[in-house]
Structure formats: structure tokens, C-alpha cells
Amino acid sequence: MFRFRSIITQHFLNSLLMLAFVLTYVYFGITFTKEMENDGEMINLAGSLRYRSYKLLAITQQSYDPAFHRESALLPAREEIDRIRSAFAYIENGLLRDAGERSEQIRQLQSLAVRWESQVIPLANQLVARRDVSSPVLVRFKDVTDVFVRDVDVFVTKLSSHNRADVIGFNNRNIVLVLVFLPMFVQIAYFSKKHLIRPIIALQNASELLMEGNFSVRLPIVFRNEVGLLTDRFNKTAAALEELFITNTNYSQTLGSLNSASSRMISMGSRGEIYQFACNTAHQLLSPDMVWLGLVEPASSRLKIVSCVGDEYNYTDELAITCDDAPTGNGPVGMAIKNREPRLVSIHDDVSGVWIERIQRHGYGSFLVIPLLTSHGCLGAITLYSKQPDFFAQGRVELCQIFANHTSAAIEAMNLLHYVVFALARAAEVNDEDTGNHILRVGDYSALLAEEMGLDSTFVEQIRFQATLHDVGKLYLNSSILKKHGPLTPEEWELMQRHTTNGARIIGEHPMLVMARDIALNHHERWNGSGYPAGLQGEQIPLSARIMCIADQYDALRNSRVYKPAIDHATSCAIITEGDGRTLPGHFDPEVLAAFTRVAHRFDEIYERLA
Structure with missing residues (x-):
């Protein structure tokens, strides 16, 4: 079943219409050419009747010359008679193919043929055979021939007039055909320009804008066809590129802000300042609902929360986390620290435990634990919470890991500073x-x-x-x-x-x-x-x-x-x-x-x- 909104179908129909015009034009041309050839041949043959009638008269008159042998005139006369008969037959056959329009010409031809057979041929045979031929007979033959030739001229004139009328009719048909199909061609050209050329040019221009970095470019979907589908896919592609560009821009800006924050953090003068700054920065730039930072106390394997931002429900007051094999060390935070790899938890995950019930009770949908790793161990973890179950996309997780690494470096640098300071103080x-x-x-x-x-x-x-x-x-x-x-x-x-x-x-x-x-x-x-x-x-x-x-x-x-x-x-x-x-x-x-x-x-x- 055709989809008439399809541009392929529409252009297929347009092509069929153009093909119909071409075939019609060719058909009329071939038909007219063939008719012209037939009419031309009939006109030539009809015109030859006059020539052959006079030739027959000349042969007949030549036979009266005492020096001319009778048999020499008999054969040419019979050949001319046969040619004239063949001409009559051919012309009649040609006229009979279009008998409806040529009935009058057929009657005229048949009348000429009857006169030829009944008047001209008997007198010609009698004269050629020289049987009791008198001068009045010759005069009568000449008169009959002149009248016959005159009627032939009239017949040829009518054939020619009919032929000219056919030519005029053919030209008129061509004009009518062109006039009929010209609006269709104009409509087809307008249709192609509107439905195909303009949209493609618009797509080309939009593509150039897209290549120049204008990801906000969109095109209206005017037609529900393949071009419309292509336009829709272009818009979706542009939207996806714009979203990707915005995401990457935000990612780059956030990464730059995190790097700047890390530079500030590495030059801070106290551990507490680093802890609080890390939580504040993560809360501000990464946009979670809550952030806390905890450090492992080596003597007890307990995680001590040293800084927190966004804890509206005193959530951290309930936390008891260790990094050993006790039940308090088998939650996501304890496992992240022990395995030294991030842990992402969502309420959509097929998991159970006290900690998942706790985050649901406080309205959180997901949380991410990033261990604070150094070259010789794990200092603790920074944990981010969101009320959205799908908040921690891959890009945000990567940023969190980068910032956690910077935080680890800053804390470790401060630890090293403390160690060096105390070592120098002890030396003094x-x-x-x-x-x-x-x-x-x-x-x-x-x-x-x-x-x-x-x-x-x-x-x-x-x-x-x-x-x-x-x-x-x-x-x-x-x-x-x-x-x-x-x-x-x-x-x-x-x-x-x-x-x-x-x-x-x-x-x-x-x-x-x-x-x-x-x-x-x-x-x-x-x-x-x-x-x-x-x-x-x-x-x-x-x-x-x-x-x-x-x-x-x-x-x-x-x-x-x-x-x-x-x-x-x-x-x-x-x-x-x-x-x-x-x-x-x-x-x-x-x-x-x-x-x-x-x-x-x-x-x-x-x-x-x-x-």
C-alpha cells in the first residue's frame, strides 16, 4: 500500500506523470509521422496519375506514327495501365484505413477508378491496337484524358488540403498537450523545490552551523515524509550534541573549579580547614544533598567523621562504621575502604541492610563512597548523598573520584607537614x-x-x-x-x-x-x-x-x-x-x-x- 506522504511515492507519481506526457507526445509524434508518410505517398501516387495518364496519351499518340512499330507501344501502354491500377489500389487502401474521415475522398477515388476503367482504358486499348481508329476517337481520348487529369488534380488538391489540416491538427494537439501538462510541470517543479530542494538546502545550512559549533540550531518539521524524518533526526542529533556539549562544558568547568579548589586546599594550613573545605567544595560543585568526610583511626579501625555539610536530619549521628570484619565494617563505606574502590548504592539496587533502610528513612535515594587513597594505604572516605536514585552518573562519579584523589593528596601533604614539623621540633x-x-x-x-x-x-x-x-x-x-x-x-x-x-x-x-x-x-x-x-x-x-x-x-x-x-x-x-x-x-x-x-x-x- 502506497504511503502518499512518502516523498518517494510522491516523486514516483510525479515521474509517472512526466513519463505519461513523454509517452503521449512520442505516441502522437510517431502516429502523425506515420500518417504523414502514408499521406505523402498517397499524394505522390495520386500526383503520378496525371503524369502516367499523359504518358499513356503520348504512347497512344506515338502508335499512330507509321514508322513506329505497334508492338513497341503495346507493352509500355499496358505497363502504364498496370501502374495506374496499382496506384489506385494503394491509394484506396490508404484511404480505407481512415475511412471515417475520408469517405468523400474514397468516393472520389472510386469514381476516378471507374472512369479510368470504363472510359480511359478502353479508348487507350483501342488506340494502341489501331482497330478502326478514327481521328474523332483520338480526339475523344485526349478529351477524356484531360478531364481525368483535371479531376485527378482536384483529388490531389483535396488530399493535400487534408494533409495540411492533419498537420495543423497535430500542431494544435501539441499545443493543447503542452498547455495541459505545463501547469503540471510547474506544479511538479514547485513541489520538488518546496518538499525536497528547500528542506535539503535548509539541512545543508543547518549542518554548516552545527559544524561551526552552533548546537542550538533546530529546523521545523514541515512535511511528514522522508525529508521530515531526516529533519527530525537532525534535530535529535543536534539536541544530543548540544546536551553532550553542555555536559562536557559543565564537566570541564566543574573539573577546572575542582582543580582550583584543590590548589587552594593543598596550600591550607590545617587539617580541619582541609576537611571542611573539601566537604564544602564537593557540596557546592558536585551538588549532592549531603557530604561527609571520615578518617580511619588506626588504633581502633573506627571511622571518625571529621567534617559534614548538608546533614539536615543528623544522619551522621547514627553512623557507626569500622574497617574491620565486624558487622559495622561490612556496609558500603567499610567495604569501599577495605577494598579501596568506590561503592555506589541506590535504593533501586537489589540490596538489603540496616544502611539501606537508614538512607530510605532519611529520604536519600543514592549515595557514593570514594575512599581517600594514598600510595601506602587508605586515609578514610568521602561520602556523598543524593535524594535522586540516579544522581550519580558516570561523569559525576569520575569528578568525585578526581576530587577525592586531590583531597587525599592535600591531607597527606598536611600529614607530611605535621610529621616534618614535629621531627624538626624534636631535633631542636x-x-x-x-x-x-x-x-x-x-x-x-x-x-x-x-x-x-x-x-x-x-x-x-x-x-x-x-x-x-x-x-x-x-x-x-x-x-x-x-x-x-x-x-x-x-x-x-x-x-x-x-x-x-x-x-x-x-x-x-x-x-x-x-x-x-x-x-x-x-x-x-x-x-x-x-x-x-x-x-x-x-x-x-x-x-x-x-x-x-x-x-x-x-x-x-x-x-x-x-x-x-x-x-x-x-x-x-x-x-x-x-x-x-x-x-x-x-x-x-x-x-x-x-x-x-x-x-x-x-x-x-x-x-x-x-x-
């Missing part, structure tokens, strides 16, 4: 062993004071571990000075004071250790300007150094040295807050001193714990 204490865990205690003291003063968590964490480098400049000091039982000489005291500038030189200008450098250089400066090495006063002294000033002073009082005994907590606090002649309250930032008085009891706890 090698000649001052009687200070014990001094570097750890002053870090905790400083963090406690910073927290009590309301400083942000990043500052608190930074001062906790960067304060440990406060005496790294003592690496330049001879152990004899550090372990001397008596007072230092002026020269030795000058060398001792240089440990601040030497410490700043050792630490250098790295942006991640700015606080450590400030503390090493300025922790012996005093609020009233009586300190060293530069005699700074007030807020000229960096805040970290002002905090460290009290922390270091407290621990120096509490700790026994070769040149002095240990002092108890109460006495140490009294010396700091009231003064003893050598140490005065004016040495300290009043705000830091006020914070110390509020948390002094906790200083004692720290000292006892790390003594």
Missing part, C-alpha cells in the same frame, strides 16, 4: 631533653588559649602544631649553653637570644609556615616592649607569638631545668598573673592573659597528661 629539643614533651604541651596550651579567645578552628589547629617550632633556632646553640647550671655570660646570653632569628631563618618564607616563623621570631617579645630580638610592643607582635609567650612561660615555670626546680601550677599562675620581679603581667597581652586566667586549670591538666 635533642640538647634540651629535660624539657620532655615541652613542644607538645606548648602546642596544646596555645590551642587552648586561641579557642578560649574565640579564634576560628583553623587558627586553633595551626597554632597547635606550628607552635612546636618555636625553639627550632636552638639547633644553632651549643649544648653546653642549654645545659649550663649557672647563669649565662653576656656572650652566651647574646647567643641564646639569637635562637629566635635563627629559628625564623630555618623555617623560611613558606606560606604554610608563616605562623611558625612568626612564633619562632617573636615568642620572646613582650607586650610592654621589653622583649627580644626587636623590642616590639603591643599589637606589633603577631597574635600567635603573644599567645605563645604565655604558653611558653607557663611551661618553663612548671618544668624543671638544670638551673632551676619545677614550680607547681598555683605558683606558676600567680607569677604570670601577679609577677615575681622577673616575670610581670605587663609582659603579656591583656586579652591573652584574661583568657589564661579563665582556663588556667586546664593548663594544669595538659601538663599532667603530657608530663
